[in-house]
Amino acid sequence: MKRFIFGVILLAATIKDIVAMTGLSLGTVSKYLNGHQVKEKNRVLIEESIEKLDFNVNLFARGLRTKLSSNIGFIVPSLELTFSTKIVAIIEKILAEHGYTVIICVVTGDSKVDKAKLQNLVYQKVDGLLVIPHANHQFLQQWLEVMVKSIPIIVLDRLFNSSTVQHFVLVDNANAAFKATELLIKAGHRDVGIILGDRGGYTSDERRKGYLQALDHYHVPIKDEYQVYGKYLKAEGYKACEQLLKLPNRPTAIFVTNYDMTLGVLECLNEHILQVYEDISLIAFDLDEISKVIKPNLAIVTQPVEEIGYYTAEEILKSLKGNHANPEIKILECSIQQGASIKEIN
């Protein structure tokens, strides 16, 4: 029996207390706790006892035998992207309903630091792993390749080639970029710049692909100087924007393919005293909460973060429940939110 003094627990109840109270054996109670068949009469007995004792399984003891922790690790490149935090929040909520907790692990990209963090995490503390890879994820990827053999892993946002990691949840970046670019073209723009992430990065390449397809489809000439690369950072967005503005015939519209870069672009336009819409058209990515406060309201591509969260949570739960072999590449669609940042120049 849990014993209290002034409301503080001195001693938590154990299975042995249940045994003492019910007269059953350790084995039977344990079986009940793990969802196995137990005689009706005994089930009632045990449940009453659990209730009275306020019994909770000791996870240390359980883990010692089973090597399971009821924790899920969530590896993110940063906590300052709403994309990541929204997904973490949704998943934390769902997993909590199933008795799991979420351990956050921010990877820096510095493989030395990351290695220690990941090692500790995976060897002992988590039953499964959710991963939003860092742009610079070579080390992480190698690590995952090995780890996925011992625990279920789902990778979000980025696809990579791997014979072992096979469970991905992605958005259709190419199609989203196609539609965004299309929107600009249909408004009459033929000089459309695009600000991309790292050259060779997965999302970057996909978004570029969609952009090129759209130009091609509408017979708009492709110009290399309109495609600018940078890291997914505000400062790099600023730089990329300047680069486009410096061009002899600068684009009349820009597609910025990332949240943070968009902030940089807006700051850059501000400083160059260029008005969105009036002087230059814009469509951005993922700006959800703030697209409306910016004047004019920005047209944006919105990733289905909620759907990503729900789907991923369900999938990892399935994997944890033993269905270890349903790897899949899931691709979800983005939507486009109209704004007042695209000028018709027919």
Added chain:
Amino acid sequence: MKRFIFGVILLAATIKDIVAMTGLSLGTVSKYLNGHQVKEKNRVLIEESIEKLDFNVNLFARGLRTKLSSNIGFIVPSLELTFSTKIVAIIEKILAEHGYTVIICVVTGDSKVDKAKLQNLVYQKVDGLLVIPHANHQFLQQWLEVMVKSIPIIVLDRLFNSSTVQHFVLVDNANAAFKATELLIKAGHRDVGIILGDRGGYTSDERRKGYLQALDHYHVPIKDEYQVYGKYLKAEGYKACEQLLKLPNRPTAIFVTNYDMTLGVLECLNEHILQVYEDISLIAFDLDEISKVIKPNLAIVTQPVEEIGYYTAEEILKSLKGNHANPEIKILECSIQQGASIKEIN
């Protein structure tokens, strides 16, 4: 010895393997692992062995004896406030350097849901707790009062009266609000509105206090209708703003005391076709990353999130190391970032 097949760990090394390799006893090795004095010769022996075996303490077994997990729980009201996520990120980084991991727990304010989450967390999974309370935190507070007797707890952002919880890290909200209001007054504004959080909420009351002090200090008449309350949400900021705009002689300047509410205010002004600066002056809270992209740049009060993070991490580490009795209320200062959103109307 850890045994591998195709790079996958089959069996992790245990203390017994070290015993076998060094010829020492369990007790000695354990003592070494826990930082106690061991003969130099043996220290070397053990360290070599650990290295060779790639030994890691099994945290389940350790926890079974010690009831310690090397996890810290971080309770946040939401993951969509940069205030919270920045602090979480900083603290996660520092704690990781000390072998701790961070379990995220988002409380909803629904005490039924929260209770189950917190229970699980505290009874078994965490050695300490960091808490950014929800605005509606009665239940949470009661819970903390009891829990702090068994593990160290530090509360951030909000102060509350408690005979047990005594460790707080706060910012000087009153002073920050004083300075913000002062800035508006010095620009000649005498009709200064303030949009506050929940009536009776800690931060809300403090910020109001500073606001009133500033008005009083500069002999500006105080008007009740200029003080509007709402929840710290974008939608409520919108509503609050409308309320101020509807007033017969509406304020010439508004102090918005929260990030999310500011977004709502900006949207509201946009829709009413009111220009910040030109039509109405504004000073906001915590808008850091986006204050620069908004035109005109907003003047903002910035909370020292980095400092809060570093300080809190150090404090919880101290508490975990046994210095269990250094409760303190730490108050950090905010800074003000000038912008172009305040019009001189002398």
Added chain:
DNA sequence: ACATAAATTTGAAACGTTTCATTTTTGGGG
């Protein structure tokens, strides 16, 4: 060298589960 105090080492017991080979109970058919 010797006695003694101090510093280390030792190893059995305990932490609270799960597992599994065995034993016991149950219920259906003849």
Added chain:
DNA sequence: CCCCAAAAATGAAACGTTTCAAATTTATGT
């Protein structure tokens, strides 16, 4: 009412640490 297969219950062993009283080694002063 008995037999037997199936279902359920049993309880000892094991998981890998930490702890602690007892034993051993080392250091100190004479």
